[in-house]
Amino acid sequence: VLDGMGQGPHGPPVPRPFEFSVVPFPEPRTNPPCAEYGQYFFVATHENDPNLYPEDGKSKDGKTPEPTYIADDGDGKDAGGKGRRSRGDRESMTAKRKTSGGPSGSTEGKSTARVTTKAASRFGGKQSPTHHSSDGQDATSESSLEKLLPRIVRFRWIIPANGEIRVRLRFISGEVGQFDQTISFEIVGTKRNYKIFCRGVCTFPSISREPRTVFPNRQKTRKPNEIVHKKFILSTEQYDFGPLVLGKDINKIRTGNYPNNIESLIIDNTSPMDVEALFCFLNEVEPAKAAFFLEPSEMHLKSGESKTLKIMANPPREGHFEDSLVCCIKENPEPIVYKLCCDGCTPELQIEPTSFDFGQVLLYR
Secondary structure, X not given: OHHHXXXXXXXXXXXXXXXXXXXXXXXXXXXXXXXXXXXXXXXXXXXXXXHHOOOOOOOOOOOOOOOEEEEOOOOOOOHHHOOOOOHHHHHHHHHHHHOOOOOEEEEEOOOOOOOOOOOOOOOOOOOOOOOOOOOOOOHHHOOOOOOEEEEOOOOEOOOOOOOOOOOEEEEOOOOOEEEEEEXXXXXXXXXXXXXEEEEEEEOOOOEOOOHHHHOOOEEOOOOOOOOOXXXXXXXXXXXXXXXEEOXXXXXXXXOOOOHHHEEXXXXXXXXXXXXXXXXXXXXXXXXXXXXXXXXXXXXXXOOOOEEEEEEEEOOOOOEEEEEEEEEEEOOOOOOEEEEEEEEEEOOOOOOOOOOOOOOOOOOOO
């Protein structure tokens, strides 16, 4: 009995051997500067994501930090209440994480952007650029919880043996252009790196602005006192119909009975997304006093599609008329403007001299 209790002359029983290994916890490393100011961010996959909080659950000042939320085209009024956990839950999860290591992620790289200048003034109603996101899923299929995407502050994930996890990467840009960046993942212990190349393109729906594509007839410059008929002058960036006879019926012009009064422009969608375009003139006047007409006033173009826009000129009286064709594209804050001009005239014939004096002539000669 004493031997079973470990109090006999042979001492306590020797337990079976165990093998232990010491795995040092990786030291925290700061993120590269491009990770703070880049266009790519790791976001939480669910509201209890352990990477939403630091290792100890508190910041340097002793307060629990709030996760940074990125609203997915929403108002984000209830963003402060999402992703919060009690202090006890955070401490228990922190203790579990400290017992095992996992792969760590970091972002490295540089981004190059071609920034386009915004228009100083906007035509028509207020339009603002739309924030486009890329989460790997359609925004319409996401639940209301997934629309609030908080940024994570830790970049460490524990992957089970023969398992997999889901990591969500968000691309956001306030500038137009193409942005390239390399995402690096590192395994704790071996320090082996796995790199993923990321490329994001931020753009607006747009159409071709090249005059060689839009206007079929072009001319570099206009000579002094030169009369131009239906040509786009590249030096002045203006399309000139030239002199047009007054008194023509606009309905006959639409049917093509007067080819000098009508021109067909090629509207080409050069963007990778659909385009909803609205066409109008800068100076709005009554139809009876208008000198320019267009057809149609709205277009829906798919990516790479081209359609024809008819521009008609019918000056109401004699004189020089100028106006601008304005194209407003949905979700694009910068309108496209083309200047137009024409001259209204009436055919006149001048004979000089007005009288002829033959003098005296013989009869029947």
